Amino acid sequence: MFTLRCIMGPLIQDVRFQTILVLLTCLPVPNNAAFNLVVPSEPVIGFEGDDIILPCRLSPQNSAAHMSVTWFREGQFTSPLYGFDNGKENVRQDYTGRVNMSTQGLERGDVSLGAEGSAAGWKGSVPRISMATRNETFIQLSCSSEFWYPEPHMLWLDHRGQEVTSAQTEEARQSRDLFSISSRVKLGKERLQGISCVAMSHDRKYRLESAMKVTEGFYLGSVVDRGYISAGLIPFFLTLVSISASAVYTLVQRRHVKKRLMSLGERQAEVNEAKEEGASYINSIKKNEELFEITGKIPDSVWNLMVECAEEVTFDPDTAHNCLHILEDHTSVKCGQVGTGQSTNKRFGKVQCVLGKTGYTSGRHYWEVGLGNNTQWSVGVAQDPENRGSDNSIRPDNGYWSICLEDGTLRTVEESLTVLPSELKPATLGVFLDIDKQRVAFFNVEKRCHIHSFSFSERSTKELFPFFGPLTGCKEELRIIPPPSSLE
Numbered sequence: 171m172f173t174l175r176c177i178m179g180p181l182i183q184d185v186r187f188q189t190i191l192v193l194l195t196c197l198p199v200p201n202n203a204a205f206n207l208v209v210p211s212e213p214v215i216g217f218e219g220d221d222i223i224l225p226c227r228l229s230p231q232n233s234a235a236h237m238s239v240t241w242f243r244e245g246q247f248t249s250p251l252y253g254f255d256n257g258k259e260n261v262r263q264d265y266t267g268r269v270n271m272s273t274q275g276l277e278r279g280d281v282s283l284g285a286e287g288s289a290a291g292w293k294g295s296v297p298r299i300s301m302a303t304r305n306e307t308f309i310q311l312s313c314s315s316e317f318w319y320p321e322p323h324m325l326w327l328d329h330r331g332q333e334v335t336s337a338q339t340e341e342a343r344q345s346r347d348l349f350s351i352s353s354r355v356k357l358g359k360e361r362l363q364g365i366s367c368v369a370m371s372h373d374r375k376y377r378l379e380s381a382m383k384v385t386e387g388f389y390l391g392s393v394v395d396r397g398y399i400s401a402g403l404i405p406f407f408l409t410l411v412s413i414s415a416s417a418v419y420t421l422v423q424r425r426h427v428k429k430r431l432m433s434l435g436e437r438q439a440e441v442n443e444a445k446e447e448g449a450s451y452i453n454s455i456k457k458n459e460e461l462f463e464i465t466g467k468i469p470d471s472v473w474n475l476m477v478e479c480a481e482e483v484t485f486d487p488d489t490a491h492n493c494l495h496i497l498e499d500h501t502s503v504k505c506g507q508v509g510t511g512q513s514t515n516k517r518f519g520k521v522q523c524v525l526g527k528t529g530y531t532s533g534r535h536y537w538e539v540g541l542g543n544n545t546q547w548s549v550g551v552a553q554d555p556e557n558r559g560s561d562n563s564i565r566p567d568n569g570y571w572s573i574c575l576e577d578g579t580l581r582t583v584e585e586s587l588t589v590l591p592s593e594l595k596p597a598t599l600g601v602f603l604d605i606d607k608q609r610v611a612f613f614n615v616e617k618r619c620h621i622h623s624f625s626f627s628e629r630s631t632k633e634l635f636p637f638f639g640p641l642t643g644c645k646e647e648l649r650i651i652p653p654p655s656s657l658e
Contacts, residue, residue: 205232205279221286228279235276241269241283252283264317264348294318297367297380302354313367314352315378318342323372324353329363357384408591418448467618476602476613479534480653483526483636488516490524494640500527501650505640521564522639525552529633535603537636538615540649541575541596547648548574548583548639549599550624551610554632564639571610571624572637582622594621598651605634 208229214222228234241252252269253260254276261269270284295316302310313324321342326334339353357365364384370377425444484500495506503524518524526537539549548564550572564570565584572583573590580590599621600613611623640648 205229207281221284224283224285226281226283228281231279233277234279234281235273237281239271239276239281254281293376294322294369294378296378297324297369299365299367299380299382308356308358309384310354310356311365311367311382312352312354313369313380314350315369316348316350318349318351318369318371321349321372322351322369323374324351324367324369326353326355327366327368329365334365408593418452421447468613468620473618476534476536476600477654479536479602481528481535481537482653483528483537483650485638485650486516486525486527486635489518491518491522493522494524496524497647502647503638503640504647523548523552523564524638526636526638529554529635530603530605531631531633532605534606537601538651538654539599539601539638540651541599542646542649543597544575544640544646544648545578546574546576546640548572548576548637549601549648550583550612550637551601551603551634552637553634566624566626569632570637571626572639573612573622574639580621582624588622590622594619596621601636603634 206229208225208227210225214224236256238256239254240250242250249262250260251262251265252271254271257273259271268286270286271282272280272284275282297313297315299311299313302312304310313326315322315324321344324339326337328334334355337353337355340351342349342351351369353367355365364381366379366381368377368379422444425440485496485503487496487500490496490503493505494503496503505522541547541549550570552572553569555569564572567585570583574581574583575595578592580592580595582588582590594614594617596614596616598615600615602611602613604610608627609623609625612621613619614621638648
C-alpha cells in the first residue's frame with residue numbers, strides 16, 4: 171500500500187478581476203516505492219466560474235488505483251478536503267460536488283484533482299427563509315446562505331422588486347475559507363403580497379433568490395381568536411376516538427367469525443392475541459381521551475378575557491311571549507299558563523321567547539345561562555326585530571343566531587342545521603358576543619370548551635339583544651347567572 175498526500179493552497183491575487191492562483195505541491199510518503207510525483211512548476215491560474223484541473227501524476231507511470239490519495243488545503247492538514255482509498259471517496263462537506271478525481275486516470279498514475287467553478291468562486295447555497303418571531307402586527311423573517319467565496323452580499327426585495335431598507339444583515343462569517351451570511355427583516359401587514367431574499371456576489375453578476383408568499387395567517391390573532399382555534403380541535407379528537415372505537419369493534423367481530431373455523435388450540439392462541447391487540451387499542455383510546463381533555467380546555471388567560479366582558483343581563487318582560495313567566499328579579503323564566511299581558515309591538519306573539527333588557531351595538535359582551543336539567547331550550551343572540559308579532563322563523567337570515575337542545579339533541583338553529591356532539595351539552599352555557607368582529611360563540615362553562623360559533627357579516631346596524639327561548643316541555647327555569655369573576 172502506498173500513500174500520497176497532496177497540498178493545495180489558494181492565493182487570491184486580485185478579486186476585482188476574479189482571478190485565483192492555485193499553488194500545488196504533492197509530497198510523496200516513502201514506502202519503499204520507486205516513483206516521483208510530477209506537478210507544474212508554475213501556479214495554476216483559473217477564472218471564477220471555470221472548471222480547472224490541479225495536475226499531479228506518478229513518474230514513472232504506475233497505477234494508483236490501490237493507493238491512498240489525500241488532498242489538503244495548505245495549513246489545514248488535520249482536515250483533508252478530498253481522499254481516495256481503495257475505490258472509496260471521502261469529500262469534506264463544504265467541497266461536496268465541487269472536487270473529484272478520475273478513476274480511469276488513477277490506472278495511469280494520474281492523481282489530478284478536478285475543481286468545479288474554480289476555488290475562487292464558490293457559488294453558495296440557495297437562501298433559506300424561516301420565521302423568527304411573529305405577533306399581531308408584524309412578523310420577523312430570517313434568511314441565511316452558506317459556502318460563498320469571496321464574501322457575499324444579501325438583501326430583501328418586496329413584490330415590486332424594490333429593496334427593503336429596514337433589513338438587518340449580519341457581517342458575513344468565514345469558516346474554512348468559505349463565507350456564510352444571514353439577514354433579518356420585520357414585515358407589517360401592508361406587505362402581504364410577498365417578499366424575496368437574495369444572496370449575491372458583490373458585483374451582482376451571480377445571485378441566488380428565494381421567495382415567500384405572506385398571508386394574514388402568518389400573523390397571530392387576538393388571544394380570544396387563538397382560543398377559537400384551540401377549541402376547534404375538539405371535533406377532530408372526538409372523531410379520532412370514534413374511529414378507534416369502531417376499529418376495536420371491527421377487530422372483535424372478525425376474530426369471532428374466525429374462531430368458529432379453528433381448532434381449540436388455535437382458538438386459544440387467537441384469544442391471547444386478541445386480548446393483547448384489544449388492550450393496545452384501549453390504551454390508544456385512553457391516550458386520545460387524555461389528549462382531548464388537554465386540547466379541548468380553553469386556557470385561563472383566554473377565559474379571563476371573556477369573563478372581563480361579562481354583563482349584568484336581565485329579561486325584558488315587555489318582550490316575553492304570553493306563555494312565559496318572568497320572575498320578579500327578572501333573571502329567571504319558565505313556561506307557564508297562557509297569560510293576559512297587554513299585547514305590545516315589543517312582545518313576541520308567535521315565537522315562544524324573550525329578549526334581554528339591554529341591547530348592544532358595539533364591543534364585546536359575555537353572559538352565562540343556567541340550563542339545569544332541561545331537555546328543551548334555545549339560547550343565543552337576536553337582532554332587534556321590526557315586527558315581533560309575526561311568524562318569522564328563528565334563523566340567521568331573519569336576525570337570530572342561536573343553538574338549542576330539543577329531544578336530547580344539541581344542534582344549531584338554522585335552515586341547514588348542524589348536529590353538535592352530545593358530549594358538549596352544557597348545564598351552564600356561556601355566550602360571547604364580539605360585535606366588532608361580527609361573531610357570537612357558545613361555550614360549555616363546566617368543561618371550559620367551545621361548542622359552536624356564528625358569523626353575521628351581512629347583518630344591519632340594529633341593536634343585538636340576548637335571546638332566550640324555553641321551548642315547550644322546558645320543565646325547569648332558565649336562569650341568568652350573575653357575572654362570574656376572573657380565574658386566578
